[in-house]
Amino acid sequence: MPPIRNPILPGFNADPSIVRVGNDYYIATSTFEWYPGVQIHHSTDLANWDLVVHPLTRKSQLDMRGDPDSCGIWAPCLTHDGDKFWLVYTDVKRKDGSFKDTPNYIVTAPAIEGPWSDPVYVNSSGFDPSLFHDNDGKKWFVNMLQDHTRRPRFFSGIVLQEFDPTAGKLVGPKKNIFRGTDLDLVEGPHLYKRNGWYYLLTAEGGTGYEHACTLARSRDIWGPYETHPQKHILSSKDAPSAALQRAGHGDWVEALDGKNYLVHLTGRPITEKRRCVLGRETAIQEAYWGDDDWLYIKNGPIPSLYVEVPGTRDESKYWSEQRYTFDSKALHKDFQWLRTPETDRIFTTDAGKLTLFGREAIGSWFEQALVARRQTHFSYDAETVVDFNPTDERQFAGLTAYYCRYNFFYLTVTAFGGQRELLIMTSEASWPEGNLNMPFAEPVQIPKEGKVKLALTIRGVELQFFYAVGDEELKKIGPAFDASILSDECGGHQVHGSFTGAFVGMACSDLNGTALPADFDYFVYRPVKHESDRYEI
CATH class of the missing domain: 2.115.10.20 (Glycosyl hydrolase domain; family 43)
Known part of the structure; x- marks a missing residue:
């Protein structure tokens, strides 16, 4: 093999x-x-x-x-x-x-x-x-x-x-x-x-x-x-x-054939700052028992990038686009949310849509409506369509690349002064204050009603948001952001203190307390092979 x-x-x-x-x-x-x-x-x-x-x-x-x-x-x-x-x-x-x-x-x-x-x-x-x-x-x-x-x-x-x-x-x-x-x-x-x-x-x-x-x-x-x-x-x-x-x-x-393996935690840092944007991952090493009854790692103790195991990986599955629809009562197993077991208060899936009920602000440690999946590739595209009709700036919903309350990028549909708009909110390495980064990029006004397509691309360390209204083609909104801050090394704690990884998904907040819903038609996660991805599988 x-x-x-x-x-x-x-x-x-x-x-x-x-x-x-x-x-x-x-x-x-x-x-x-x-x-x-x-x-x-x-x-x-x-x-x-x-x-x-x-x-x-x-x-x-x-x-x-x-x-x-x-x-x-x-x-x-x-x-x-x-x-x-x-x-x-x-x-x-x-x-x-x-x-x-x-x-x-x-x-x-x-x-x-x-x-x-x-x-x-x-x-x-x-x-x-x-x-x-x-x-x-x-x-x-x-x-x-x-x-x-x-x-x-x-x-x-x-x-x-x-x-x-x-x-x-x-x-x-x-x-x-x-x-x-x-x-x-x-x-x-x-x-x-x-x-x-x-x-x-x-x-x-x-x-x-x-x-x-x-x-x-x-x-x-x-x-x-x-x-x-x-x-x-x-x-x-x-x-x-x-x-x-x-x-x-x-x-x-011990494997079925008698060989021995060690699975272990690892990280693949990128940039000169050694940031692990994919978090802590699971790797495998072949091991063997010596004549002295001690376990040794083959070619160790440094872990090997390439390892022989009984099977061969199906690469096509790893690189395939994942298009998620919401036709069943249960979310796809790739999705998770934050903290709460009372899911009916933050989302439902019905009639081919995911409805998020606006709860607390993004980054809350108690009850926020945020449904997301892991980032598993260094470069990818994500896309969704949202139908959301806010009345003011305290109601916002959209597409987020998220690590924790201190580190996220968030393209929102919101409103200000009676006008619906698209506003990018970011919190970049904001520990311990947790403040949004200001000034905001210039918001974009959109029609008072109707669905909006939201998208983002990550190419190595660069994140770019896009949007489209009606039948328009996707167009850029806001500047390119440094996606490497969505990493353990920037996760908002002291050394050895951030343990998760980057997610991408959909979110909705209503700081007025009225639980204004946002409907999402689908979600796409599309892996992309990119020249900057040195250690991609």
Whole structure:
């Protein structure tokens, strides 16, 4: 088989957890403040992956209203114990400052499609939880331990405790089994057992350019754990020119043919400022067990851009145009929205249109009507048609390229002084104030009624908006913008603090509180091959 090119899950698909059940492979990834919670992709050949389910879909499982940007669902762990699937996750309620509020939960399902149970609360002592099913029937819960007093440091180590599935709670003693290495920021633990050894795979170095996978082992699950001879089995930290950067937070799987693979988080920076506009993605590396019973990355520890896996990727699917219509009661699985489980308050799909009900301003942490899909290519076109009749400047709806409340570009249909107009609103690297950038580009007056076609193009780092009224051809509106600010590196937090990725979609706000609706006829996402895209798949 010819090698495939990483990543295997392009665009915002962070913190991968992989499991094989028979012939089937599943990867769960973080979704943070985007609803529904957790994405699970499926493959039979490790090359071609399809999004099959979002397991956290209802209020009893997840309500993220009020969760700040880059909070919400962190680092899910997906496992199977021979009987059913187990999914462990954190719903982070606060992350900035001295404190982190990190409740951890478990849900289960008989099949990957569900039904997924209501959550069982486990603890809140730290994030990145995982569950290990030992061959004696015991289940072990591990998560990083946080210490707000920083004695000796905030990331204090990896804590182990038994989980009783019948009682639905942790039982027995707990112990800090691994305090990490000098790289610090130990998190993302996964436990495995092989040849009488317990292996503990962790992430270290933060999720930026010092990120790494660290491996340790012990004959006893309680430790002590010795560190791998290489210490960090995967990292780009010493290879600043490597195509895959920020490599870390991994999970190991043995393939059906007996080969071994590590899936891991990575980023593909562009521009001299090293901005990852596609966020943190999922890549795969071939691995092998040495004669010393340690796992090694083939050609590692630097991650490879090209990797041989059992299958060959269908490139035509990756480059095909996606035209979304709204003929069913459910949105296409590619779309997500922000935080709220009460979808009927922000959108409906009926009679071939998506209706967004104007709620809070774009960037609200509580209830905003914004439906979008991931940016998965460095260059693309997006297009929609909106029917919206605002009465003043506090009502606006349209097309947005969005990272978070501090970073977005937004072509809106709005009104001012009784006249309907098109106005571009931007918030570029506006943390911590969150102000719009002013002065605005000159607005364009449009007829008081009627549909408007809105479009944007991104070519590498350049974003341009377009519009058309009636049967007109699309024409430019506003200047070209720097699309690279829709990146983790500009996401509105301190270093290692922005975790999602760029989205593009439709939004509607009504700051008058009257929930004025906007109707969208369709949405198009069209990948484009562009000469500037050095690391495109």
